[in-house]
Amino acid sequence: MADKEFTYSDVSEHATKKDLFVVVHDKVYNASSFVDEHPGGEEVLLDVGGQDATEAFEDVGHSDEAREILDGLIVGKLKRQDGDPKPKTYAPGTQPTTKGDGASAGVGLYAIILIGGVLAFGAYKYLQSQQESQ
Numbered sequence: 001m002a003d004k005e006f007t008y009s010d011v012s013e014h015a016t017k018k019d020l021f022v023v024v025h026d027k028v029y030n031a032s033s034f035v036d037e038h039p040g041g042e043e044v045l046l047d048v049g050g051q052d053a054t055e056a057f058e059d060v061g062h063s064d065e066a067r068e069i070l071d072g073l074i075v076g077k078l079k080r081q082d083g084d085p086k087p088k089t090y091a092p093g094t095q096p097t098t099k100g101d102g103a104s105a106g107v108g109l110y111a112i113i114l115i116g117g118v119l120a121f122g123a124y125k126y127l128q129s130q131q132e133s134q
């Protein structure tokens with residue numbers, strides 16, 4: 001059964017709580033039996049029902065246990081067709097974490113502005129004292 005191929009439109013027909021397919025890394029999973037047990041709540045699973053949930057699944061940083069549960073729900077693989085959304089090609093665990101990078105870049109910018117301000121103020125004070133001593 002795991003060799004069965006589904007197109008995106010096949011998968012999108014399974015988007016209800018009782019009949020819920022999700023795609024993760026081009027594999028198709030039937031999450032219906034797991035919806036009620038999902039520690040992250042049923043809402044998030046229903047949101048990605050019938051769609052590619054790879055990004056949502058990886059963004060959360062699910063454990064190996066979660067991946068084992070996923071293995072047990074497999075029903076087939078995704079058959080990509082022209083016009084389908086592009087696959088996410090990053091390996092598990094190596095996806096870019098834009099949140100952290102963005103925050104540190106912001107802090108760096110503030111630091112530069114602050115240091116620049118302090119230096120300018122110091123230079124101004126120095127020139128002032130030079131003028132006074134003349």
Ligand code: HEM
Nearest residue numbers: 031039040044045048053056057060062063065066069070
């Ligand atoms: C069929 C696919 C999925 C399975 C088998 C699954 C399984 C699990 C498991 C076992 C946990 C417990 C923590 C862990 O072991 O990592 C978990 C937590 C969580 N999951 Fe999923 N998950 C799936 C899809 C999703 C999706 C698509 C989202 C969307 C954002 C999501 C969001 C979360 C969140 C936010 C938590 C953390 C809950 C908390 O710690 O309070 N999951 N999931």
